[in-house]
Amino acid sequence: MAQMIRRTEPCPICQMPVKTDGAKLVTKRDGKLYFFCAPGCRDKFLAGGRAAKPKGRWGRFLDRLARANAKEFGSSGPTCCG
Numbered sequence: 001m002a003q004m005i006r007r008t009e010p011c012p013i014c015q016m017p018v019k020t021d022g023a024k025l026v027t028k029r030d031g032k033l034y035f036f037c038a039p040g041c042r043d044k045f046l047a048g049g050r051a052a053k054p055k056g057r058w059g060r061f062l063d064r065l066a067r068a069n070a071k072e073f074g075s076s077g078p079t080c081c082g
């Protein structure tokens with residue numbers, strides 16, 4: 001199923017509009033493309049956004065993301081910091 005891509009898409013981490021034309025920082029997850037304003041935002045997204053954040057909508061989003069990560073990569077996560 002094709003995803004509708006606009007000329008700009010909000011960065012999923014900081015909501016900055018990102019030009020999709022010629023975008024280099026793109027990640028596909030759950031069949032959806034995500035565009036990032038900076039490598040740091042993509043890293044956060046790929047890491048599951050484990051930075052300290054207030055609970056609430058954002059927390060639930062991270063929980064969902066963590067579950068998606070666990071499904072995709074296993075629950076052990078990256079081994080760099082063990």
Ligand SMILES: [Zn+2]
Nearest residue numbers: 011014037041
């Ligand atoms: Zn960003």
